[in-house]
Amino acid sequence: MKRVQDFKLKSYRRLNRENYILTLQGDYLEKDMHPGNFAEIQVPGLPEVFLRRPISILDFDPAKKTISFYIKAIGKGTRQLGRLAEGDTVNIVYPLGNSFSVPRKGKVLIVGGGSGIAPFVLLGRALQQQGVETTFLIGGRTRNDIFLTEEFSRYGTVLVTTEDGSRGEKGLVTGHSLFAGSMNFDRIYTCGPDPMMKAVARLAGQRGIDCEASLENLMACGIGACLCCVTPSPGGNRVVCTEGPVFNTKVLGW
Amino acid sequence: MVDLKIQLGGLQMKNPVGAASGTFGFGSEFEDFFDPGRLGAIFVKGITLKNREGNDYPRMAETASGMLNAVGLQNKGVDYFIETIFPAIKHYDTEIIPNVNGSTVDDYIEVTEKLNEVKGIHAIELNISCPNVKEGGMAFGVSCPSAVAVTEAVRKAWDKTLIVKLSPNVTDITEIARGVEGAGADAVSLVNTFLGMAIDARTRRPKLSTVTGGLSGPAIKPIALRMVWQVYHAVKIPVSGMGGIMNAEDAIEFMLAGATTVQIGTANFIDPQVSVKVIDGIKAYCREHGFDRVSDLVGAMEG
Numbered sequence: 001m002k003r004v005q006d007f008k009l010k011s012y013r014r015l016n017r018e019n020y021i022l023t024l025q026g027d028y029l030e031k032d033m034h035p036g037n038f039a040e041i042q043v044p045g046l047p048e049v050f051l052r053r054p055i056s057i058l059d060f061d062p063a064k065k066t067i068s069f070y071i072k073a074i075g076k077g078t079r080q081l082g083r084l085a086e087g088d089t090v091n092i093v094y095p096l097g098n099s100f101s102v103p104r105k106g107k108v109l110i111v112g113g114g115s116g117i118a119p120f121v122l123l124g125r126a127l128q129q130q131g132v133e134t135t136f137l138i139g140g141r142t143r144n145d146i147f148l149t150e151e152f153s154r155y156g157t158v159l160v161t162t163e164d165g166s167r168g169e170k171g172l173v174t175g176h177s178l179f180a181g182s183m184n185f186d187r188i189y190t191c192g193p194d195p196m197m198k199a200v201a202r203l204a205g206q207r208g209i210d211c212e213a214s215l216e217n218l219m220a221c222g223i224g225a226c227l228c229c230v231t232p233s234p235g236g237n238r239v240v241c242t243e244g245p246v247f248n249t250k251v252l253g254w
Numbered sequence: 255m256v257d258l259k260i261q262l263g264g265l266q267m268k269n270p271v272g273a274a275s276g277t278f279g280f281g282s283e284f285e286d287f288f289d290p291g292r293l294g295a296i297f298v299k300g301i302t303l304k305n306r307e308g309n310d311y312p313r314m315a316e317t318a319s320g321m322l323n324a325v326g327l328q329n330k331g332v333d334y335f336i337e338t339i340f341p342a343i344k345h346y347d348t349e350i351i352p353n354v355n356g357s358t359v360d361d362y363i364e365v366t367e368k369l370n371e372v373k374g375i376h377a378i379e380l381n382i383s384c385p386n387v388k389e390g391g392m393a394f395g396v397s398c399p400s401a402v403a404v405t406e407a408v409r410k411a412w413d414k415t416l417i418v419k420l421s422p423n424v425t426d427i428t429e430i431a432r433g434v435e436g437a438g439a440d441a442v443s444l445v446n447t448f449l450g451m452a453i454d455a456r457t458r459r460p461k462l463s464t465v466t467g468g469l470s471g472p473a474i475k476p477i478a479l480r481m482v483w484q485v486y487h488a489v490k491i492p493v494s495g496m497g498g499i500m501n502a503e504d505a506i507e508f509m510l511a512g513a514t515t516v517q518i519g520t521a522n523f524i525d526p527q528v529s530v531k532v533i534d535g536i537k538a539y540c541r542e543h544g545f546d547r548v549s550d551l552v553g554a555m556e557g
């Protein structure tokens with residue numbers, strides 16, 4: 001069930017100046033959360049930030065009643081969320097949206113970039129629990145833009161591309177040598193900038209591989225009430241916060 | 255005991271707090287947060303004769319203490335509402351009030367005629383103030399003759415309470431309010447959104463696909479409040495007031511200015527439980543200030 005709830009800021013883990021993991025603790029934690037779900041976080045203490053910010057659920061711990069988020073500070077809200085103090089109250093609406101489908105067996109590829117890597121910790125864990133063989137392919141501009149690879153390596157093989165070649169293969173994720181190979185994956189999951197996801201979806205389509213993408217559209221309500229977050233599809237506009245954020249890319253006509 | 259019941263034209267509401275059209279979906283979106291049946295009314299999202307996809311993304315831009323939207327009346331059409339949506343929400347213990355839209359007067363009439371046949375709908379809100387559609391919408395609401403014409407036409411097709419939703423994008427809102435009163439409206443609701451725009455200086459592009467959109471939220475509250483007060487003094491029919499209400503105190507200000515009922519819009523996006531807090535807050539205010547009936551607040555501004 002969706003809830004609106006106050007949490008206390010428990011801790012930050014700073015990954016670098018612009019990237020951090022925010023952990024909140026509550027008196028209660030909803031347990032029915034799935035890979036791909038997100039929360040609408042109210043940004044405290046900054047009147048210029050009026051609307052909540054949608055952020056994927058990175059991880060949660062039912063025993064400690066904690067929930068965490070990986071945040072890339074790209075603007076006023078995401079920067080402010082990194083400037084709070086321990087014990088500050090943070091109000092969130094959660095869990096929102098649909099989730100990635102988790103097959104019972106097989107072999108999958110996860111392609112992520114930017115803030116789009118956040119949902120893949122929960123997804124990687126769920127896939128591992130099902131005995132699915134998972135490869136993570138993470139892209140960034142430089143090695144300083146690559147995060148969470150340690151977490152991902154617990155759940156599968158991790159490959160990296162950087163545009164400057166400072167880590168992993170040089171180039172974009174879609175240029176990785178993996179795509180030149182046999183590509184015997186049953187499914188590809190992707191989340192990140194739209195052009196990256198569309199390119200991944202195209203490559204998947206050409207090889208007849210099922211592809212699920214998680215969209216990061218601008219949102220106001222996050223619960224299907226305002227219809228601000230829509231994405232076009234051959235069947236009409238889709239409401240990203242409720243019908244998504246995860247879509248089979250065929251549904252989107254990508 | 256505070257009596258929260260209130261009369262909006264012929265419509266009896268159990269409390270004065272409604273959810274504003276386009277900000278509350280059809281109510282079911284909020285079921286996890288509270289029982290929508292606690293509201294005085296749900297003004298459901300704008301309905302048109304035929305399916306509408308609305309405007310292209312991006313349709314929303316955050317602004318100082320508010321937001322611009324350019325949703326453009328995305329909905330599946332009146333038949334879908336009557337056959338699929340209304341049966342699923344009519345059990346809520348509240349008034350479900352469809353928000354009626356059209357590109358032409360005939361559209362408005364046709365949608366209204368269909369709704370007039372539906373048992374359990376006791377009022378409609380005639381939206382002549384949507385700033386986000388190319389044809390119709392606000393065009394009807396910004397000139398007095400066309401506002402009167404569409405109200406008269408719909409009046410003939412509708413037997414129950416007729417609420418006309420006014421646009422604030424006019425020189426003199428009282429003129430339009432008097433016009434629709436004369437044309438048979440039982441109540442007016444105001445305000446719809448203010449026409450505005452936003453530009454991304456970095457990309458030098460408009461933030462909305464439509465360039466312009468409708469401004470809502472606390473940024474518009476002082477202007478909305480002023481308009482409600484002016485209209486309250488200009489017409490005899492009741493006013494349903496809205497524009498930037500974020501809490502009970504805001505709602506009470508609207509009632510003191512002359513609103514018989516209030517509607518909560520954009521605030522639903524910030525706190526999905528805000529409406530029940532407003533209902534409880536109004537009740538507490540009445541108790542504290544010695545008002546036995548919430549209706550005694552209407553127009554009770556001193557001085």
Ligand SMILES: Cc1cc2nc3c(=O)[nH]c(=O)nc-3n(C[C@H](O)[C@H](O)[C@H](O)COP(=O)(O)OP(=O)(O)OC[C@H]3O[C@@H](n4cnc5c(N)ncnc54)[C@H](O)[C@@H]3O)c2cc1C
Pocket residue numbers: 038049053054055056057069070071072073074075076077078079115116118119215216217218219245454
């Ligand atoms: C379902 C979902 C899950 C998300 N998960 C995460 C996550 O786990 N971690 C994370 O860091 N981010 C995530 N995001 C993105 C995050 O919501 C935005 O980065 C955030 O809202 C930006 O807020 P801000 O106040 O910092 O930026 P603002 O100051 O509002 O904007 C800064 C600049 O970025 C642009 N911008 C802001 N948001 C978007 C957007 N959604 N699309 C395109 N341009 C945009 C603005 O137009 C502006 O130019 C997610 C988004 C969605 C929809």
Ligand SMILES: Cc1cc2nc3c(=O)[nH]c(=O)nc-3n(C[C@H](O)[C@H](O)[C@H](O)COP(=O)(O)O)c2cc1C
Pocket residue numbers: 226227228274275276277299300301323325327353381384419445446447469470471472474496497498499517518519520521
């Ligand atoms: C996303 C969004 C969609 C809206 N859709 C409609 C609509 O379909 N019909 C209508 O009459 N008003 C619509 N409105 C206007 C609101 O009902 C209300 O008049 C306006 O937002 C001012 O109130 P507020 O400041 O409390 O939001 C919409 C507003 C928003 C923000």
Ligand code: FES
Pocket residue numbers: 218219220221222223224225226227228229230239240241242
């Ligand atoms: S953000 Fe409001 S409907 Fe998706």
